[in-house]
Amino acid sequence: MRGRIIGNISNTYTIKTENEIYEAYARGKFKNEEITPVVGDIVEIEVTDEEKKNAIIEKIEERKNYIKRPRISNVDQIIFIISTKHPKPDLLMLDKQLAYVEKLKIEPIIVINKIDLEETYRQIVEEYSKIGYKVLATSAKEKIGIKEFKSILKNKISVFSGNSGVGKSSIINALFNSEKTQEGEISQKNKKGKNTTTDIKIYELEKDTYIADTPGFSNFEIIEIETTELDKYFREFSKQIPNCEFIGCTHIKEQNCGIKKAIDENKISQERYERYCLIYKELKDREQHRW
Ligand SMILES: Nc1nc2c(ncn2[C@@H]2O[C@H](COP(=O)(O)OP(=O)(O)OP(=O)(O)O)[C@@H](O)[C@H]2O)c(=O)[nH]1
Ligand SMILES: [Mg+2]
Ligand SMILES: [Zn+2]
Structure with a gap:
């Protein structure tokens, strides 16, 4: 039977199938495969007790994202x-x-x-x-x-x-x-x-x-971003990055920076840019701490 994991407390999963809700454990094999079921997963289950609505998770379908x-x-x-x-x-x-x-x-x-x-x-x-x-x-x-x-x-x-x-x-x-x-x-x-x-x-x-x-x-999660990739994640920056004179321009101190030009031309908001700088600095500080 196919269902979706809609809840998880420690090693117990709540699975919603077309018409029922089951409480399930995961098969031991997942541990060896180093994969753990998570909420949102679409899974294949085997019902072990229909009355008690108990089941075992047999298979996890490929995830769109995680x-x-x-x-x-x-x-x-x-x-x-x-x-x-x-x-x-x-x-x-x-x-x-x-x-x-x-x-x-x-x-x-x-x-x-x-x-x-x-x-x-x-x-x-x-x-x-x-x-x-x-x-x-x-x-x-x-x-x-x-x-x-x-x-x-x-x-x-x-x-x-x-x-x-x-x-x-x-x-x-x-x-x-x-x-x-x-x-x-x-x-x-x-x-x-x-x-x-x-x-x-x-x-x-x-x-x-x-x-x-x-x-x-x-x-905690946000610091997983590297300073060198941060500009990529500011959606409106990407079009302007090719206008930077230096490859790898951080858009902080460099001259002839496409981002700064775009701010002057009102294509990028000054406030967003300032927040970019703050986030950049925070990430940079963390990176230096890693050494
Ligand atoms: N004036 C006004 N007050 C609102 C509006 N939406 C929510 N509130 C009030 O804001 C307060 C917080 O709302 P919640 O819905 O509890 O906020 P929450 O984001 O669920 O908060 P947590 O559960 O603590 O994360 C309550 O007193 C609401 O009545 C709104 O559109 N206008
Ligand atoms: Mg709430
Ligand atoms: Zn630049």
Whole structure:
């Protein structure tokens, strides 16, 4: 039987098949093959006890992609949620996360929530749309942008990422106006810090529509980026890099830099560039620490 892993606590997996939900262990052979099933995997199971809904995972189908932390596979898109206020937008963190998903080659979507509180969000929408990102402005409270959000999620596995308080749970409730998202459960886990890498769940909001509500990536993952590749992950930089005089230009101190030229010509935002420099410096400091 074929199913999807929708939950994992230590070595127990929750598997959803067409009509049932099973609790399963993984076959020992996976250990030898050095592969561990993860949430999001499509697996082949053998049912060992139909009454108790017990099964064994026999085979893991090839993954489209894999994220280490939060540990999840076959992700279609990552939804980065920020809010206009309480907490105010952390664009440095957003840019770090965007760079990281560029590296993972997973499509990001930016959502700015609580637009009922603040008008200035329009600049953010404009800045990131210009780069080529999909940006959605929402208010979970006033139910603005919810319909469009719903259509973005349809038939996909989406990972929600965002700081505490931006409105992840409120949005999920607005989207599906039901308690089945177990909002409380997710929040509580986050607050107690219990939502570790071994304790991940995805929620089926509609048939074939899954979301994972996670605290997002930490700084830990982002430092996997090398300074030399960072510019590649700033989407709007790539077109301008050939205009740099020096191959391997870091766009920090070099003369005749295509990125700096593009800033003068208003093709790249000064603020994004400044955040690039901050992230570059942070990565550089880490690299020097490794020696
Ligand atoms: N004004 C306004 N308040 C909102 C909106 N969305 C959420 N809030 C409020 O913001 C607070 C935090 O919302 P949550 O949905 O719990 O945030 P969260 O991202 O799930 O937070 P964690 O579970 O801690 O990660 C709550 O008091 C919500 O009522 C919105 O669109 N407008
Ligand atoms: Mg929450
Ligand atoms: Zn340059």
